[in-house]
Amino acid sequence: MAAVFGPKANLITKLVLLGAAAGLLTLFVGGWVFPSIDYYTRVGFVRPQPVPFSHEHHVGGLGLDCRYCHTSVEVSANAGMPPTHTCMTCHSQLWTNAEVLAPVRQSLAEGEPIRWNRVYDLPDYVFFNHSIHVAKGVGCTTCHGQIDRMPLTWQAASLSMGWCLDCHRDPAPNLRPREEVFDTDWKPTPDTPTGEQLLAAYDIHPATLSDCSVCHR
Numbered sequence: 001m002a003a004v005f006g007p008k009a010n011l012i013t014k015l016v017l018l019g020a021a022a023g024l025l026t027l028f029v030g031g032w033v034f035p036s037i038d039y040y041t042r043v044g045f046v047r048p049q050p051v052p053f054s055h056e057h058h059v060g061g062l063g064l065d066c067r068y069c070h071t072s073v074e075v076s077a078n079a080g081m082p083p084t085h086t087c088m089t090c091h092s093q094l095w096t097n098a099e100v101l102a103p104v105r106q107s108l109a110e111g112e113p114i115r116w117n118r119v120y121d122l123p124d125y126v127f128f129n130h131s132i133h134v135a136k137g138v139g140c141t142t143c144h145g146q147i148d149r150m151p152l153t154w155q156a157a158s159l160s161m162g163w164c165l166d167c168h169r170d171p172a173p174n175l176r177p178r179e180e181v182f183d184t185d186w187k188p189t190p191d192t193p194t195g196e197q198l199l200a201a202y203d204i205h206p207a208t209l210s211d212c213s214v215c216h217r
Helices: 009-036 055-061 084-091 099-110 130-135 140-144 161-169 195-201
Strands: none
Touching (some): 084 099
């Protein structure tokens, strides 16, 4: 009787099983590691915009306060985006014919806001409130990085759940006096209250900051 399987059948079977095991291991490791790499989280990647706005020039160079453009950051969950009229406060006098600002002039003429692309985009199931972080002494650079040194805006932090929880469980190192929240060059001095002192002064209780309902409502 002729053999059903040839001499190489065992070798082929072993290779197939090893390939399947390697594939499953790759999928498992990839599913664990890929979400944490910068390519996936978009950390450090510049988002294309209709106008190449430079925080480095406007904030670091000209010294504009964050609140000049993001007017609702102290009172609302959303920091707000500047209307075209805010841009034209200066650009009706400066760089009036610059090609790079054509979308701004078009926006003003047509009464349509500029469609900026979000750089920080949290999932719909995550609630974030800018105003409470500002009120509790969390500086802009804590989440947005050295925005005053960005010629084009990129995402400075992963915004992962673990990243947020690290701060919520131990917020003291990220606190500063409220009056220094918008200072991108701020550094603590010997006279600066400690993080623990600011925790008490601003009535912050880390024990409850990791409750699910804080961010998922």
